[in-house]
Amino acid sequence: MNAWIRSIIMPAQGTAYAGQVDGLWLFLIWVTVFFFLLVAGLVTYFVFKYRRRGPNDRTPNITHHTGLEVAWTLIPLALVILIFFWGFRSYMEAQVSPAGALEIQVTAKKWVWQFEYPDGTRSINELHVPLGKPVKLVMTSEDVIHSFFVPTFRLKQDVVPGVYTQLWFQASEPGVHRLLCTQYCGRGHSDMGGKIFVDNEKKYSDWLENGGDAGKNMPLAQLGALLYQSHGCQTCHSLDGTRGEGPSFKGVFGHEVKLSDGKSVLADENYVRESILLPQAKIVAGFGPIMPTFQGMLREREIQALIEFVKEQK
Amino acid sequence: MEPNYLSTPRGLKSWLTTVDHKRIGVMYLASILFAFFLGGVFAILIRIELLTPGRTIMSAETYNRVFTLHGAIMIFLFIIPSIPASLGNFVLPLMLGAKDVAFPRLNLASYYIYVAGALLAVGAMVTGGVDTGWTFYTPYSTTTNSSVGLMTLAAFVLGFSSIFTGINFIATIHKLRAPGMSWFKMPLFAWGIYATAIIQVLATPVLGITLLLILMERVFSIGIFNPQLGGDPILFQHFFWFYSHPAVYIMILPGMAIISEVIPVFSRKTIFGYKAIAYSSIAIAAVSFLVWGHHMFVSGQSQLANAIFSFLTFLVAIPSGVKVFNWIATMYKGSISLEAPMLYAISFLLLFAIGGLTGLFLGALAVDVHLHDTYFVVAHFHFVMMGGTVMAFLAGLHYWWPKMFGRTYSEKWARVAAALIFVGFNVTFLSQFVLGSRGMPRRYYNYLDQFQPLHVFSTVGSWILALGFFIMAGYLWVSLRKPCDAPANPWGAVGLEWQTGSPPPEHNFEHVPLVTHGPYDYSQPVSEPEEVQA
Numbered sequence: 001m002n003a004w005i006r007s008i009i010m011p012a013q014g015t016a017y018a019g020q021v022d023g024l025w026l027f028l029i030w031v032t033v034f035f036f037l038l039v040a041g042l043v044t045y046f047v048f049k050y051r052r053r054g055p056n057d058r059t060p061n062i063t064h065h066t067g068l069e070v071a072w073t074l075i076p077l078a079l080v081i082l083i084f085f086w087g088f089r090s091y092m093e094a095q096v097s098p099a100g101a102l103e104i105q106v107t108a109k110k111w112v113w114q115f116e117y118p119d120g121t122r123s124i125n126e127l128h129v130p131l132g133k134p135v136k137l138v139m140t141s142e143d144v145i146h147s148f149f150v151p152t153f154r155l156k157q158d159v160v161p162g163v164y165t166q167l168w169f170q171a172s173e174p175g176v177h178r179l180l181c182t183q184y185c186g187r188g189h190s191d192m193g194g195k196i197f198v199d200n201e202k203k204y205s206d207w208l209e210n211g212g213d214a215g216k217n218m219p220l221a222q223l224g225a226l227l228y229q230s231h232g233c234q235t236c237h238s239l240d241g242t243r244g245e246g247p248s249f250k251g252v253f254g255h256e257v258k259l260s261d262g263k264s265v266l267a268d269e270n271y272v273r274e275s276i277l278l279p280q281a282k283i284v285a286g287f288g289p290i291m292p293t294f295q296g297m298l299r300e301r302e303i304q305a306l307i308e309f310v311k312e313q314k
Numbered sequence: 315m316e317p318n319y320l321s322t323p324r325g326l327k328s329w330l331t332t333v334d335h336k337r338i339g340v341m342y343l344a345s346i347l348f349a350f351f352l353g354g355v356f357a358i359l360i361r362i363e364l365l366t367p368g369r370t371i372m373s374a375e376t377y378n379r380v381f382t383l384h385g386a387i388m389i390f391l392f393i394i395p396s397i398p399a400s401l402g403n404f405v406l407p408l409m410l411g412a413k414d415v416a417f418p419r420l421n422l423a424s425y426y427i428y429v430a431g432a433l434l435a436v437g438a439m440v441t442g443g444v445d446t447g448w449t450f451y452t453p454y455s456t457t458t459n460s461s462v463g464l465m466t467l468a469a470f471v472l473g474f475s476s477i478f479t480g481i482n483f484i485a486t487i488h489k490l491r492a493p494g495m496s497w498f499k500m501p502l503f504a505w506g507i508y509a510t511a512i513i514q515v516l517a518t519p520v521l522g523i524t525l526l527l528i529l530m531e532r533v534f535s536i537g538i539f540n541p542q543l544g545g546d547p548i549l550f551q552h553f554f555w556f557y558s559h560p561a562v563y564i565m566i567l568p569g570m571a572i573i574s575e576v577i578p579v580f581s582r583k584t585i586f587g588y589k590a591i592a593y594s595s596i597a598i599a600a601v602s603f604l605v606w607g608h609h610m611f612v613s614g615q616s617q618l619a620n621a622i623f624s625f626l627t628f629l630v631a632i633p634s635g636v637k638v639f640n641w642i643a644t645m646y647k648g649s650i651s652l653e654a655p656m657l658y659a660i661s662f663l664l665l666f667a668i669g670g671l672t673g674l675f676l677g678a679l680a681v682d683v684h685l686h687d688t689y690f691v692v693a694h695f696h697f698v699m700m701g702g703t704v705m706a707f708l709a710g711l712h713y714w715w716p717k718m719f720g721r722t723y724s725e726k727w728a729r730v731a732a733a734l735i736f737v738g739f740n741v742t743f744l745s746q747f748v749l750g751s752r753g754m755p756r757r758y759y760n761y762l763d764q765f766q767p768l769h770v771f772s773t774v775g776s777w778i779l780a781l782g783f784f785i786m787a788g789y790l791w792v793s794l795r796k797p798c799d800a801p802a803n804p805w806g807a808v809g810l811e812w813q814t815g816s817p818p819p820e821h822n823f824e825h826v827p828l829v830t831h832g833p834y835d836y837s838q839p840v841s842e843p844e845e846v847q848a
Binding site for chain 2: 028095147178190
């Protein structure tokens, strides 16, 4: 029965901690089922049993019963105190990170997640972590409040501008886990997601060294399309000419672009490259200087791939 | 026909300048029903947009404005004023045996302030809309380009309307009870309204101050909440929820107050545990001021604060549970008849039970961390606000409708509508518990494909709900078009408001009533409704 409820209601468990949360969660589901059936059962029974028989029905004058009042005050009170302690104990476990945890810096910004690893490697919207090792995230935001939510880890923490908040976990399931933003942050809020790759030690360090092998044998434009999605470009730059926080890619390449300082520039390979690595250098007229730099986050081939991708948007 | 408050004096001007609590109640009723309709249209638009991931009928910017307006209109223009200002205004003085509220002119002023606030809100809607969510979280709200200024001003103004109503009711309950009506001979509706009024008067000013601070930050760039100006964004959340959590009880306590009236009447039985219900209202009002931090378990506030707020949150569950058990015990050995008001009261009991019990999930720290800001929360508060307050409001509306307008409505269609609304509500919102549990965040325009079946299910539910409300609008409209036909006391109730005509005369009672028995004296057979001699 519990396994069946889990499969319908709860996401998969990606950490041992998730199993602990689910224990209390299941208990609460059963408490809810019990009390709802109690209320619904009594109401249904009374409505049927004591239905009005005639206009002159007499009813007894029952005003109160102190014993009952005490019972339905104290029994629920004991129950909620139990639930409180249970919830508090599990919660504290997720709050105190073990010494020696791998520390990763997280910076949120409308509408991308940026990660920086201890060796200086950086990634966007893709967090890579080793399996079975405690990982601690130190997080802050560059603009508004965001929230870091991983359903399979049962973890969530707001990411607030001006302060550092923390989160730690120890992934026990290899594979890809979903990362979602759960604090409303504007137009791209629902696209501000990412993936957490949980790999064994070897694969993880290989990724740190070489950036993994995804896209190695892919044609440039196809890799570019992948990066366009995974690096959050799509939250600001549309492909169909719709105006977003940034200019649409449609029909940009090979054309003159008007800049905010009144000059104009031909959108060639060098312009696109500069716009990715030094986005503040040339601002398109009518847009704000809000794009983050991707310097150090993209390999040479990935930049070429994005340029090819932009070229294709005619 | 005898003259009544509807017919004399005549003319539009006499309505617009009236200080009669009954007329003001009716004007409030029309206004909040319009707000409910408007908020409902936005709700339907939200559900249609969510039929598919990505764009269905509108852009993300439009969607963000639509859900903000749905929330802001439903909260500030509908549910906060709903029961106290419309039904409460109408029946409270009648129940107490009074001629009017304590400050009739203040009452009218509160209505016009409400209208002014509503116009400001409409102004915000037509000048670009607002995209912050009804919670106005900083620094998003102080940096976005939408009409946040007008909307916060609207909520600020509406706050005064709420405060004035609260002051009025506190004074009325203290000073205008009929001779013989001691505190414990007061109908429980008055206790609920009293507890509500205390919260309105004490908590609303904090919201006003907070919204002014937002305006100052937006207009003068004074750094209060925006960290780029040296402010603290979490401070806003503390201020905001210090009002908005008690405000949840401004919404639900009057609903509970109506249930305490309807269940005894339709069970024809003395209320069970009068004092327990009365004191639990006051207990809820008191504890409601100490639980605001449970909206901020993942905001980064300290673990100690989280532990304390979690514990206090669980305490507030107790008086709510006590009420539910007492209402059910009232039905024991009663003589229960299932007319429309009772159907809504039973809907309330079942839906509020789910709403309350799912609150336990959100109070428990470890589970809340997962469920916070997901559709689970959306489902939970719709069960409390709509399954609770709106069902109670509909119970009260159908219960007092013959009294307010002197006309009966079609019982058959009322039952059809009640059934549709109950089914539609559950289809719409039960599915959202599952969505949220599985990790669907709220305020999402786009979503993962795996969530689509449940979203479609929920949207279909919203159409069933809408159909129920259209039928209701239909039979209530039809009832208003016919001549007065309601007896003074169609339900065989013992409350004072039923001891005068339907609709009541201009000054409520020909003679000041003398109260000798309790408000729920149903142990004697109540003879068929009779016209009370005027």
